[in-house]
Amino acid sequence: MTPPSVLRGRRPGIVDVARLAQVSPSTASRAIRGGAVSPDRRDRVLRAAAQLAYVPLQAAVRLSSGRTRTVGVVVPTAERWFFVEVVTAAARVLRAAGYDLLIFDGGHGEPGWLPEAGELRSKVDAVVLVASAASDDGMLALRDLAVPAVVVGGPRDVPGRVGVDDESGAATAVRHLVLLGHRRIAMIAGGTGAGFDRTSSSARRAGFRGALEAAGIPAGSAAIVSRPWGVAGGAAAMEEILGGDRLPTAVFAESDEMAFGALQVLRRAGLEVPRDISVIGFDNHEMAAVFDLTTVAQPVADQGRAAAVLLLELLGQGGPLHPGAGVTLPTSLIVRGSVCPPKGEL
Amino acid sequence: MTPPSVLRGRRPGIVDVARLAQVSPSTASRAIRGGAVSPDRRDRVLRAAAQLAYVPLQAAVRLSSGRTRTVGVVVPTAERWFFVEVVTAAARVLRAAGYDLLIFDGGHGEPGWLPEAGELRSKVDAVVLVASAASDDGMLALRDLAVPAVVVGGPRDVPGRVGVDDESGAATAVRHLVLLGHRRIAMIAGGTGAGFDRTSSSARRAGFRGALEAAGIPAGSAAIVSRPWGVAGGAAAMEEILGGDRLPTAVFAESDEMAFGALQVLRRAGLEVPRDISVIGFDNHEMAAVFDLTTVAQPVADQGRAAAVLLLELLGQGGPLHPGAGVTLPTSLIVRGSVCPPKGEL
DNA sequence: ACTTTCTCTGGCAGCGTTTTCATGCCGTGA
DNA sequence: TCACGGCATGAAAACGCTGCCAGAGAAAGT
Numbered sequence: 157m158t159p160p161s162v163l164r165g166r167r168p169g170i171v172d173v174a175r176l177a178q179v180s181p182s183t184a185s186r187a188i189r190g191g192a193v194s195p196d197r198r199d200r201v202l203r204a205a206a207q208l209a210y211v212p213l214q215a216a217v218r219l220s221s222g223r224t225r226t227v228g229v230v231v232p233t234a235e236r237w238f239f240v241e242v243v244t245a246a247a248r249v250l251r252a253a254g255y256d257l258l259i260f261d262g263g264h265g266e267p268g269w270l271p272e273a274g275e276l277r278s279k280v281d282a283v284v285l286v287a288s289a290a291s292d293d294g295m296l297a298l299r300d301l302a303v304p305a306v307v308v309g310g311p312r313d314v315p316g317r318v319g320v321d322d323e324s325g326a327a328t329a330v331r332h333l334v335l336l337g338h339r340r341i342a343m344i345a346g347g348t349g350a351g352f353d354r355t356s357s358s359a360r361r362a363g364f365r366g367a368l369e370a371a372g373i374p375a376g377s378a379a380i381v382s383r384p385w386g387v388a389g390g391a392a393a394m395e396e397i398l399g400g401d402r403l404p405t406a407v408f409a410e411s412d413e414m415a416f417g418a419l420q421v422l423r424r425a426g427l428e429v430p431r432d433i434s435v436i437g438f439d440n441h442e443m444a445a446v447f448d449l450t451t452v453a454q455p456v457a458d459q460g461r462a463a464a465v466l467l468l469e470l471l472g473q474g475g476p477l478h479p480g481a482g483v484t485l486p487t488s489l490i491v492r493g494s495v496c497p498p499k500g501e502l
Numbered sequence: 503m504t505p506p507s508v509l510r511g512r513r514p515g516i517v518d519v520a521r522l523a524q525v526s527p528s529t530a531s532r533a534i535r536g537g538a539v540s541p542d543r544r545d546r547v548l549r550a551a552a553q554l555a556y557v558p559l560q561a562a563v564r565l566s567s568g569r570t571r572t573v574g575v576v577v578p579t580a581e582r583w584f585f586v587e588v589v590t591a592a593a594r595v596l597r598a599a600g601y602d603l604l605i606f607d608g609g610h611g612e613p614g615w616l617p618e619a620g621e622l623r624s625k626v627d628a629v630v631l632v633a634s635a636a637s638d639d640g641m642l643a644l645r646d647l648a649v650p651a652v653v654v655g656g657p658r659d660v661p662g663r664v665g666v667d668d669e670s671g672a673a674t675a676v677r678h679l680v681l682l683g684h685r686r687i688a689m690i691a692g693g694t695g696a697g698f699d700r701t702s703s704s705a706r707r708a709g710f711r712g713a714l715e716a717a718g719i720p721a722g723s724a725a726i727v728s729r730p731w732g733v734a735g736g737a738a739a740m741e742e743i744l745g746g747d748r749l750p751t752a753v754f755a756e757s758d759e760m761a762f763g764a765l766q767v768l769r770r771a772g773l774e775v776p777r778d779i780s781v782i783g784f785d786n787h788e789m790a791a792v793f794d795l796t797t798v799a800q801p802v803a804d805q806g807r808a809a810a811v812l813l814l815e816l817l818g819q820g821g822p823l824h825p826g827a828g829v830t831l832p833t834s835l836i837v838r839g840s841v842c843p844p845k846g847e848l
Numbered sequence: 849a850c851t852t853t854c855t856c857t858g859g860c861a862g863c864g865t866t867t868t869c870a871t872g873c874c875g876t877g878a
Numbered sequence: 879t880c881a882c883g884g885c886a887t888g889a890a891a892a893c894g895c896t897g898c899c900a901g902a903g904a905a906a907g908t
């Protein structure tokens with residue numbers, strides 16, 4: 157006496173499709189997922205599915221197939237420009253491959269924050285770790301989670317790592333300044349704070365020092381001023397530099413965002429960039445062009461895409477990554493108007 | 503002869519927990535989810551769960567409970583600042599309440615883009631629509647999806663809507679200029695492009711016109727220049743304005759991002775802000791302070807949080823929203839250094 | 849002391865798919 | 879012509895968990 161389920165308000169299930177197509181549920185399932193089914197039956201099934209607007213219930217698919225078709229992305233701060241770009245680029249690739257993305261947001265970049273290993277395992281098939289999502293050791297711990305993982309940024313020798321060579325990028329920036337004649341160069345570096353990435357920060361410092369050394373510039377003139385990462389930190393660092401006894405002729409900022417803060421302070425102080433002082437950044441932030449900031453660009457979206465592709469490979473083949481897996485993408489110098497030769501120095 | 507499942511490599515299930523705690527699976531389930539269980543048993547169960555590092559498999563929970571504990575967020579462009587802020591703020595609230603977030607990214611803001619209704623229904627319990635995720639009618643179509651939904655931004659009379667009063671915000675900006683003596687005021691507006699929000703754009707134009715009218719300023723002097731939304735569009739619009747015969751003494755930009763582009767053009771043109779021309783924006787973008795831009799602030803994170811809270815309410819009570827549900831949050835004028843009285847006019 | 853009511857408990861039936869597995873069928877080679 | 883491999887098919891068994899239900903005690907009321 158109860159009406160057939162398909163007549164009631166319930167969402168259609170695969171059995172409804174099967175019944176309408178006059179096949180068994182197994183066949184319907186196979187037909188829908190592209191399994192081996194005779195052409196006429198496949199046709200009937202697809203037609204029935206379309207007619208009922210059938211969409212498989214994810215939870216059921218996941219339970220029975222044992223795969224979630226979801227990948228987790230672990231980031232320290234979901235708002236920061238770099239992470240946003242990486243994540244959305246990765247998301248597009250993964251989504252096109254039929255995967256959903258679950259974002260694990262570190263909240264406010266608190267150190268040591270990590271999603272529960274168990275939660276991760278119970279919700280996703282694999283994860284993308286975006287560097288500094290945790291301290292380096294925490295990151296490695298997560299990698300041992302028995303969940304397939306790739307890493308964006310962070311230490312260079314990790315398998316499945318996608319990133320750039322921060323050290324050589326920083327060196328490029330400094331060489332650019334040196335070639336123009338600068339000798340007194342300061343660096344504005346991040347120290348703490350949301351979005352701060354210890355690994356890339358120290359690599360960039362190393363590149364700074366290395367390039368100066370290679371140019372035969374005494375280490376003494378290489379002042380590195382550290383402040384909390386971000387625009388405000390950049391401003392604070394610049395103020396510190398302005399307060400010093402002898403102004404550098406050029407400043408290399410660890411990130412464009414810190415450079416922005418520096419530019420703001422310089423403008424307020426009445427100094428003109430680049431006439432009075434040159435400023436160079438790192439990242440090629442979307443606002444860098446607006447500030448006319450010369451900078452070292454890193455391919456941000458490409459890193460996200462590369463990570464996604466690597467992950468798909470990893471998921472596809474089933475096995476673990478071959479040890480050499482991973483990509484290091486190139487950085488490139490973008491010359492804009494915030495750098496010129498030092499005045500009256502040569 | 504097969505070893506008990508708990509000894510093999512398999513992840514522990516609730517039956518393993520139950521066995522270890524010497525209770526039935528039902529009791530284990532109740533204990534873990536905080537149901538009515540006697541203290542000693544609850545204790546045994548929790549201890550067993552901890553010992554086994556048990557985490558319920560999401561797919562199974564979802565299938566059997568019929569709820570996904572996931573909410574979808576539909577945005578036109580996942581990268582744009584406003585959406586990022588809204589989404590992460592909402593995510594934190596929802597996550598704290600035990601919900602996962604699934605982001606449906608419009609890709610590149612293509613008009614008419616919408617996630618498949620069926621997909622949505624099969625993956626989430628409810629959705630947050632962020633305005634202009636679709637044309638207004640598409641948005642309403644999505645609302646009729648039979649999935650509980652709240653909306654951020656968009657038309658004001660929609661139930662379950664969270665947002666600000668764009669019209670009065672824009673009027674505030676213009677009044678500020680008028681009070682300082684400006685009479686020739688131009689508006690830079692968005693027309694198309696990724697991240698462009700038709701509804702709020704036209705409300706802001708209306709506010710602009712209304713405030714001028716209220717001040718008795720002839721409509722003729724109220725030039726509105728439309729360009730694709732964003733920094734580049736703002737620059738293009740400013741160039742158009744500079745090319746005109748008589749310069750306005752002040753410019754109101756529909757969004758801070760467009761104002762940034764305008765400021766860049768003005769600087770390159772050798773005009774000084776605010777001495778030669780005043781600029782006021784809308785949004786209080788995170789970079790607005792860096793540009794020293796006077797602007798009308800809207801509480802972005804608050805909108806995300808409010809949407810999340812509203813959604814939780816909606817999910818909690820089971821029923822549909824009461825018709826009056828929704829919040830309109832206040833905007834506020836942030837006075838910085840990009841506006842001053844017009845020179846030589848009074 | 850005897851109901852009645854309430855609280856806690858375990859058994860069991862799903863939840864909607866996918867995935868064996870066994871079957872029947874067809875074509876192919878001997 | 880007969881046996882055999884391969885393929886398409888449907889029945890039924892998972893997948894791991896949460897409802898629902900009925901029963902067992904304990905508490906409370908008469």
